[in-house]
Amino acid sequence: MNSAVIEVLAPRYGIAWYPWAVQYFFLIAVSYSALLLTVPGLLFGRKNYESLAKVALLVTVSCTLVGPVALLADLHQPLRFWHFYANLTPWSWMSIGSLLLPVYLMLVVAYAWLAWRPAMQVQAQSEGWIAKISGWVCLGQWQAPRWMLVVAGLGALVLSVGIMVYTGAEVAIVKARPLWNTHWLPVMFVLTGVVAAAGLVILINRLMTGNDRDVNEQSLKVIVVTMILSALVAALWISEGITGFSPSVEQAFASLQRNPEWRAVAIYGLLVGIALTLTAIVMLRRPGWLGRSWIAGLLAVHIGWTFRWMVLMEVQTVAKNTAGYYHYAIEAGSSGLMGIIGTFGLWLAALLIIDILVPWKKSLQAGAH
Amino acid sequence: MDKIRRALLGQIAKLTAGAALVPLSSLASAGINDQPPRREGDPEKRYGMLIDLRACIGCQACTVSCHIENEAPLGSFRTIVSQYEVEHDETGDSATFMLPRLCNHCENPPCVPVCPVQATFQRKDGIVVVDSDVCVGCAYCVQACPYDARFINEYTQTADKCTFCAHRLDVGLLPACVESCVGGARIIGDIRDPDSQISRMMKEHYSELMVLKPEMGTAPHVFYLGMDERFVSRPDAKPAIWDVRDQQGEEIGYEFSGH
Ligand code: SF4
Numbered sequence: 001m002n003s004a005v006i007e008v009l010a011p012r013y014g015i016a017w018y019p020w021a022v023q024y025f026f027l028i029a030v031s032y033s034a035l036l037l038t039v040p041g042l043l044f045g046r047k048n049y050e051s052l053a054k055v056a057l058l059v060t061v062s063c064t065l066v067g068p069v070a071l072l073a074d075l076h077q078p079l080r081f082w083h084f085y086a087n088l089t090p091w092s093w094m095s096i097g098s099l100l101l102p103v104y105l106m107l108v109v110a111y112a113w114l115a116w117r118p119a120m121q122v123q124a125q126s127e128g129w130i131a132k133i134s135g136w137v138c139l140g141q142w143q144a145p146r147w148m149l150v151v152a153g154l155g156a157l158v159l160s161v162g163i164m165v166y167t168g169a170e171v172a173i174v175k176a177r178p179l180w181n182t183h184w185l186p187v188m189f190v191l192t193g194v195v196a197a198a199g200l201v202i203l204i205n206r207l208m209t210g211n212d213r214d215v216n217e218q219s220l221k222v223i224v225v226t227m228i229l230s231a232l233v234a235a236l237w238i239s240e241g242i243t244g245f246s247p248s249v250e251q252a253f254a255s256l257q258r259n260p261e262w263r264a265v266a267i268y269g270l271l272v273g274i275a276l277t278l279t280a281i282v283m284l285r286r287p288g289w290l291g292r293s294w295i296a297g298l299l300a301v302h303i304g305w306t307f308r309w310m311v312l313m314e315v316q317t318v319a320k321n322t323a324g325y326y327h328y329a330i331e332a333g334s335s336g337l338m339g340i341i342g343t344f345g346l347w348l349a350a351l352l353i354i355d356i357l358v359p360w361k362k363s364l365q366a367g368a369h
Numbered sequence: 370m371d372k373i374r375r376a377l378l379g380q381i382a383k384l385t386a387g388a389a390l391v392p393l394s395s396l397a398s399a400g401i402n403d404q405p406p407r408r409e410g411d412p413e414k415r416y417g418m419l420i421d422l423r424a425c426i427g428c429q430a431c432t433v434s435c436h437i438e439n440e441a442p443l444g445s446f447r448t449i450v451s452q453y454e455v456e457h458d459e460t461g462d463s464a465t466f467m468l469p470r471l472c473n474h475c476e477n478p479p480c481v482p483v484c485p486v487q488a489t490f491q492r493k494d495g496i497v498v499v500d501s502d503v504c505v506g507c508a509y510c511v512q513a514c515p516y517d518a519r520f521i522n523e524y525t526q527t528a529d530k531c532t533f534c535a536h537r538l539d540v541g542l543l544p545a546c547v548e549s550c551v552g553g554a555r556i557i558g559d560i561r562d563p564d565s566q567i568s569r570m571m572k573e574h575y576s577e578l579m580v581l582k583p584e585m586g587t588a589p590h591v592f593y594l595g596m597d598e599r600f601v602s603r604p605d606a607k608p609a610i611w612d613v614r615d616q617q618g619e620e621i622g623y624e625f626s627g628h
């Protein structure tokens with residue numbers, strides 16, 4: 001019809017999930033992805049992957065510990081978290097997640113504890129307060145058999161699949177937001193999570209260890225492969241929208257029609273993705289450049305985090321009923337900027353405390369046998 | 370949206386309004402994200418609302434009375450009347466269109482199964498409510514509602530929404546918005562009772578009734594009479610009083626900016 005429609009008074013709806021949610025989704029994805037990176041070196045005991053496993057283990061433990069804090073903070077009634085366990089709701093993905101998360105956390109901690117324990121037991125022999133704490137943390141000088149580590153590791157891996165599925169499904173089932181309602185979203189969460197985890201491993205490798213070449217090389221390879229897979233998935237997702245194969249994706253595109261900001265975001269994503277992939281490939285080809293892998297690491301973390309920011313925050317600014325887009329200006333308070341900085345601060349604190357207490361650079365339990 | 374698409378949506382809108390009348394007998398399978406069993410409320414009844422848009426003058430009396438009755442925080446609304454100005458491109462003629470919005474008390478409400486603590490539930494009489502003593506404020510239901518009918522109440526920090534004024538219905542009163550409607554546009558009642566005003570009107574206007582966003586498969590129970598198909602889903606419109614920020618990104622005179 002040839003008419004222009006104006007919505008005279010459009011109410012403004014606030015966003016309902018705050019940046020805390022981004023922090024949780026980011027940290028938990030890095031957590032399960034870094035856990036995967038520990039597998040060859042720690043679980044399979046492959047010597048040439050041990051350095052990678054050491055850094056990845058530190059990353060997975062620190063993120064696993066801090067992630068749930070961000071999740072709790074995103075509740076408007078955080079002190080009621082026990083309601084999750086008092087009212088088990090097996091048909092709600094979020095409720096399922098609330099059951100998986102603590103088990104996953106405990107298994108990851110147990111896995112790391114068993115891996116770090118031999119070195120901590122040695123540390124406990126010396127003098128000083130760190131030795132004393134190490135002694136307490138080790139719970140004695142008895143030898144933990146390797147099967148315990150394997151069981152904890154396998155258990156954590158199984159649970160991590162649960163975490164991947166639930167965090168993805170939780171968002172992807174929301175029909176009300178066509179931009180979320182696609183089965184490709186959980187896949188993209190995992191892929192970008194792996195990219196970010198590999199990136200973070202490279203950064204920690206640069207900052208806290210001697211910028212180990214193997215770690216850089218292996219992580220860059222992971223980044224290249226996952227970026228190529230991400231590109232494939234993105235292409236499939238877009239083609240579903242263009243061909244109308246998936247009505248929800250088509251709707252999602254329609255909801256962004258003629259919006260220059262979203263177009264800019266898509267182009268930016270494409271460019272950064274290409275930049276990261278090319279950087280990683282070039283660095284792998286030129287051994288002399290491996291030492292600068294941290295550049296790729298930064299880009300990778302940026303992609304993993306920004307993907308979640310766009311998906312979780314920006315999508316909330318697409319109005320469901322009314323005309324136009326809501327503006328979301330990040331607030332300075334605890335639900336906004338402080339939340340983001342606070343979570344990263346907490347993560348850094350966790351990282352440093354582990355670094356002080358745990359001789360994580362020493363050989364892992366896998367190497368002790 | 371092109372013409373054909375719009376016409377199609379209009380068709381679906383009509384069809385779904387009809388389908389909603391057939392009670393969804395059993396949704397109780399054990400799958401994730403399926404509708405859980407209903408609880409509380411009178412199983413003999415099914416409340417619904419019919420909004421006769423021909424009688425709505427867009428005065429927002431319902432918005433105000435609902436606000437006072439249900440003590441919603443400033444800037445959050447359980448109901449609001451969207452007002453559109455439609456201008457014909459060639460003739461320049463303009464007309465206004467009023468669209469009262471509230472919770473649709475859907476027959477298949479996506480806000481219910483997502484709730485991780487069963488704070489949001491559907492009563493046997495079809496009314497979807499939130500138990501604010503149980504709600505953890507995760508806002509998952511706010512995301513899941515396709516109609517923006519929910520919000521987090523900044524006083525209680527829990528989910529809030531239209532309850533069809535269940536507290537009033539249960540003692541034989543009409544909802545605040547119905548009571549205060551100047552044009553008598555809002556008709557609430559038991560659609561299972563063939564003699565209720567809503568049932569009679571639905572029967573009379575059966576083929577003209579429409580619901581919002583039928584493509585979401587929610588089977589809304591707020592039915593619109595005199596609806597324009599272009600407004601059934603997110604309308605292709607420009608917001609007028611919307612841009613509350615100036616060029617520096619600062620908020621300009623938004624009435625409720627004090628939060
Ligand atoms: S309109 Fe929204 S809040 Fe109301 S029942 Fe439907 S989905 Fe739930």
Ligand code: SF4
Pocket residue numbers: 483484485486487488489499503504505506507508509510511527528
């Ligand atoms: S905000 Fe409250 S009512 Fe809504 S899903 Fe979360 S716990 Fe349930």
Ligand code: SF4
Pocket residue numbers: 434435436438439447448471530531532533534544545546547
């Ligand atoms: S029925 Fe009650 S809660 Fe719902 S819109 Fe009307 S006044 Fe508000």
